[in-house]
Amino acid sequence: MSKAERLFNLYTLLRARRTAITADAIASALEVSVRTVYRDVQALTLSGVPIEGEPGVGYLLRPGYELPPLMFNAEEVLSLMVGIRMVRAFTDPDLARAAQQAEQKITSVLTEPLKARAENQPYRIPVLAQDDALREVHRTLRVACEAQRKVHAIYVDEQQKRTERMLWPLGIIGWTGRWTLLAWCETRRDYRNFRFDRFEALTCLDARFTPTPDISIRHFFETVIGVPDKG
Structure with a gap:
């Protein structure tokens, strides 16, 4: 991380607070050392940002210091x-x-x-800690979708039937109460939706795929669901 990025992150952290925050807490939030926090606070102060406080007590951006407003209601x-x-x-x-x-x-x-x-x-x-495994599944599948990398999966359906699949992960769809992976299944030669909580094993492969006009998330929404794909 560059110094400019560190200073910006420190500024936004201080600007978001209404009470003082210690150097230890800043270091933990920004994943830097306390010594780096001291140096960066000094750098911001020298640049004209009105930070009040001192090491061991805490830091607070002086009330009334405003950036040009970003207008939200x-x-x-x-x-x-x-x-x-x-x-x-x-x-x-x-x-x-x-x-x-x-x-x-x-x-x-x-x-x-x-x-x-x-x-x-x-x-x-x-x-919830009980959802940690699903969050890891989400990360694996998101990365695979973004990189257009094939996924080897073992999937258990609602009848508890276990199947092995080679998938083209096209996108992640949020239904009411759950996520599913929209994929082109090489085994079935068709679109399939896979619930995250029913994957027994997942491996993101180096092999890549290329969506086509007839195999894509846009095509699925327009021809299978019958609604425009608006992202």
């Missing part, structure tokens, strides 16, 4: 916060970390009234 802020919490609870660890960073950046540019609304929003979406 209360409902837009709520929708973003709910979406971020859903990403953290229901996708994979890498996206969860990115969502948390995004939340800090969004919060850092809110006005004080909107920040208070965001902190007191009513939605609670717990991150």
Whole structure:
């Protein structure tokens, strides 16, 4: 991570808070050393960012220091916060970390009234340890979709029948209450949806595939489901 990126992340972390935060907590949140936190706080202060506090006590961005406003209304802020919490609870660890960073950046540019609304929003979406295995499945399949890499899978259907499949992972679809992988199954020579919780084993292969006009997530939505693919 470059120094500029570190300084920006430190600024957004401080800007998102209403109370002081210790150097140890900053170091843990940004995954740097406490010594680096001290240096970066000093660098921001010398550049004109009004940070109050001292080592061992905590740091706080001086009230009233504002960036040019990014204009959100209360409902837009709520929708973003709910979406971020859903990403953290229901996708994979890498996206969860990115969502948390995004939340800090969004919060850092809110006005004080909107920040208070965001902190007191009513939605609670717990991150449960029992879902850790599903989050790892999600990460494997997301990476495979993005890289267009074939997946070898052992899948157990609702009749408890175990099958071995070679899949082209085309996309991840969120249905009510669950995720499924939309894939082209080489075994069946057709589209199939696979529930994440029914994969018994997954291996992301080096072999790649190339979607075609007749084998793609857009084609599936338009010809099988009968709705436009709007992403």
